[in-house]
Amino acid sequence: xxxxxxxxxxxxxxxxxxxxxxxxxxxxxxxxxxxxxxxxxxxxxxxxxxxxxxxxxxxxxxxxxxxxxxxxxxxxxxxxxxxxxxxxxxxxxxxxxxxxxxxxxxxxxxxxxxxxxxxxxxxxxxxxxxxxxxxxxxxxxxxxxxxxxxxxxxxxxxxxxxxxxxxxxxxxxxxxxxxxxxxxxxxxxxxxxxxxxxxxxxxxxxxxxxxxxxxxxxxxxxxxxxxxxxxxxxxxxxxxxxxxxxxxxxxxxxxxxxxxxxxxxxxxxxxxxxxxxxxxxxxxxxxxxxxxxxxxxxxxxxxxxxxxxxxxxxxxxxxxxxxxxxxxxxxxxxxxxxxxxxxxx
Numbered sequence: 595x596x597x598x599x600x601x602x603x604x605x606x607x608x609x610x611x612x613x614x615x616x617x618x619x620x621x622x623x624x625x626x627x628x629x630x631x632x633x634x635x636x637x638x639x640x641x642x643x644x645x646x647x648x649x650x651x652x653x654x655x656x657x658x659x660x661x662x663x664x665x666x667x668x669x670x671x672x673x674x675x676x677x678x679x680x681x682x683x684x685x686x687x688x689x690x691x692x693x694x695x696x697x698x699x700x701x702x703x704x705x706x707x708x709x710x711x712x713x714x715x716x717x718x719x720x721x722x723x724x725x726x727x728x729x730x731x732x733x734x735x736x737x738x739x740x741x742x743x744x745x746x747x748x749x750x751x752x753x754x755x756x757x758x759x760x761x762x763x764x765x766x767x768x769x770x771x772x773x774x775x776x777x778x779x780x781x782x783x784x785x786x787x788x789x790x791x792x793x794x795x796x797x798x799x800x801x802x803x804x805x806x807x808x809x810x811x812x813x814x815x816x817x818x819x820x821x822x823x824x825x826x827x828x829x830x831x832x833x834x835x836x837x838x839x840x841x842x843x844x845x846x847x848x849x850x851x852x853x854x855x856x857x858x859x860x861x862x863x864x865x866x867x868x869x870x871x872x873x874x875x876x877x878x879x880x881x882x883x884x885x886x887x888x889x890x891x892x893x894x895x896x897x898x899x900x901x902x903x904x905x906x907x908x909x910x911x912x913x914x915x916x917x918x919x920x921x922x923x924x925x926x927x928x929x930x931x932x933x934x935x936x937x938x939x
Contacts, residue, residue, distance in 0.1 A: 649899035672706060711883050714864050734848070742861070780853075
């Protein structure tokens with residue numbers, strides 16, 4: 595009987611020991627798995643940063659090479675549509691390996707004629723001046739879209755009407771939460787003359803509205819303007835807006851090349867211009883922006899970077915002949931000693 599009890603106690607001790615060993619083993623393996631996962635995550639974060647910097651290096655290398663080879667000479671850079679080196683973009687000029695540890699940018703793409711242009715605008719900054727050059731293809735319409743300055747109820751306070759804003763309020767009197775008003779000037783430059791610039795310049799103030807549907811504004815007016823042209827000067831249409839975008843289409847265009855000036859009032863805006871031809875197909879635009887796409891690689895981690903590089907001079911373009919934060923006075927004389935006076939605004 596005593597031996598039986600001793601055997602039972604021994605079996606219980608062995609079983610308890612085995613169970614404890616299994617629990618301890620599982621616990622140790624779990625902690626080891628967590629440690630390995632944390633190590634891998636830390637390594638992936640480091641490799642991700644390296645891959646991102648590699649992609650940025652590829653962008654900077656390509657930008658310098660393109661500007662030195664074509665842009666400074668007034669030429670349009672050719673497209674690069676695959677990851678392989680070619681005669682225009684040789685490996686000797688754009689070495690992909692940038693680190694001794696194998697860090698590289700594994701793919702570089704170049705789009706010299708993107709089908710849209712994008713600009714970030716601020717109401718306190720100068721307007722943007724750029725060209726819409728379809729390289730010989732007549733532009734018939736331009737889709738204009740801009741995003742709100744806030745993600746929190748951007749349409750709050752925007753008018754739910756198709757009636758355009760006729761009197762621009764002060765900055766503090768603007769009630770639309772996330773959207774501002776766009777001012778856009780278009781001048782066709784297929785043929786350049788002083789009278790043509792005055793006659794064919796299109797100016798519009800596009801207001802956001804909390805409405806749905808397709809909104810359009812015509813480049814052509816219903817009658818000749820004061821300069822003898824049909825350009826719709828001073829049009830005040832409204833755009834349809836949801837919580838992510840305001841949209842409007844400018845139609846009845848005909849030239850292949852325009853110069854544009856765009857500015858935003860009251861709110862910051864990120865604006866996209868997408869021209870189309872007579873069949874409604876997107877057209878490539880040259881001379882304004884270049885799209886560079888680079889993929890960086892660090893071991894088994896990839897990061898892709900895509901940027902738009904301006905090809906035009908992006909300096910200061912004055913928005914007005916005279917601009918002042920104080921009152922301005924104009925002195926005038928109709929005849930020496932007679933009619934002297936002044937007007938202050």
